[in-house]
Amino acid sequence: MSLHTDMIRTKIVFLVLPRVHLLDLSGAIQVFLEAKDLGAPIELEYCSIGDEIISSADLPMGKLKHFRQMELGPDDFLFVPGSEVDFLVSKKMTSQRELILWVQHIHEIGAYVCSICSGAFFLALTGILNGRKCTTHWKRTAELQRRFPSIHVLEDILFTEDQKIFTSAGVTAGVDLALHILTKLTNEKLSYQVARELVVYLRRSGAGSQQSIFMQYRNHIHSGIHKAQDYVHENIRRRVTLEQLADKACMSPRNLTRIFKRETGITVNEYTNLIRKEMLREFMKNPEMNRKQMAKECGLSSERHVIRLLNSF
Numbered sequence: 001m002s003l004h005t006d007m008i009r010t011k012i013v014f015l016v017l018p019r020v021h022l023l024d025l026s027g028a029i030q031v032f033l034e035a036k037d038l039g040a041p042i043e044l045e046y047c048s049i050g051d052e053i054i055s056s057a058d059l060p061m062g063k064l065k066h067f068r069q070m071e072l073g074p075d076d077f078l079f080v081p082g083s084e085v086d087f088l089v090s091k092k093m094t095s096q097r098e099l100i101l102w103v104q105h106i107h108e109i110g111a112y113v114c115s116i117c118s119g120a121f122f123l124a125l126t127g128i129l130n131g132r133k134c135t136t137h138w139k140r141t142a143e144l145q146r147r148f149p150s151i152h153v154l155e156d157i158l159f160t161e162d163q164k165i166f167t168s169a170g171v172t173a174g175v176d177l178a179l180h181i182l183t184k185l186t187n188e189k190l191s192y193q194v195a196r197e198l199v200v201y202l203r204r205s206g207a208g209s210q211q212s213i214f215m216q217y218r219n220h221i222h223s224g225i226h227k228a229q230d231y232v233h234e235n236i237r238r239r240v241t242l243e244q245l246a247d248k249a250c251m252s253p254r255n256l257t258r259i260f261k262r263e264t265g266i267t268v269n270e271y272t273n274l275i276r277k278e279m280l281r282e283f284m285k286n287p288e289m290n291r292k293q294m295a296k297e298c299g300l301s302s303e304r305h306v307i308r309l310l311n312s313f
Contacts, residue, residue, distance in 0.1 A: 031178035074110030082117030116174035137170030224249035
C-alpha cells in the first residue's frame, strides 16, 4: 500500500467509545490533521455507540454519529483509541453485538482496523485478533493475554501489523503508529513534515529497528543543528552552501561542521546525500518519472549523479 496525493481520498474513522483516553484519541488525530493540511488525501470522521461520550478525564464530548451511519470501503481505516479497561470488558460492551458484527464486517471487506493502547481489548472482544499478534499498554499486556488466550500479545513493542490489523502500545505510541500509517499512505517526506510540526524528531518503528532517514539523526536537542537540517530538507532542489547553513544555525561554518558531526554522527554532506537518496528511492516507485526529473527534484546536476548516488553507501 503506497498511495500518492493525487489518488482517491482515504477515509479514517475514529470509533470513540465511552471513557476514552484523550491522548490516545487526540495524538493520532493530530497526525492526520497535520497531514491533511499539507495536502494528504485524507478524510476524518468520528462515530460512537450513541451515548453521550464522557472521557476518562470526565470531559464531556457530547454525542457523535452512530457507527451505523459510517460507510467504509476497502483500504479505509477504522481506529479504536483506548478507553478504561474496566469499561471495555464490562457487560455493556460485551453485549454490544451489533457493534461487534459491524467491526467484523469492516475488517472482512478489506478495511484496516487499528487500536491504540487499551483499544486492543475491544478488538480482541470482536474476535478479529484471534491467532494474530497484537500489543497494548505495557501494564495491560498480561491481562490482555489472560482474558483472550487465542491472541498473541507481544510485549516491549511500539506497534504491530498483522493482516490489515494494527495495534499500538500505550498513549504516545499511537502517534508512532499514525506516522507509520501516514508513511504508507503518502511518503517518508510528508511524515517527516508532520513529525516536525508535532516536534517529534525521531519516528520510532514498530520493532525499533529501521528508521526513516527523514527522522534519523534528529535525536538531539541542538536547535541550531535542527534549523540547519530543516533548511537542507526545504531546499534540497537547489545547491545549499555551508555558509547558508551556518547562517541559519547562527554559527560559523567551522563550528557548524564540527557540531553537526558531533550531534548527528555524520557530516553535513553525508546527511544531504542520505536525504537525496531517500527521495530517489521514493521516485523510483513512480514509473512515469525519469532520471532527469529525479535529478532536478533532488538538486543533482545530471542523471549520472542519480545513478551514482543510488549505488552509493
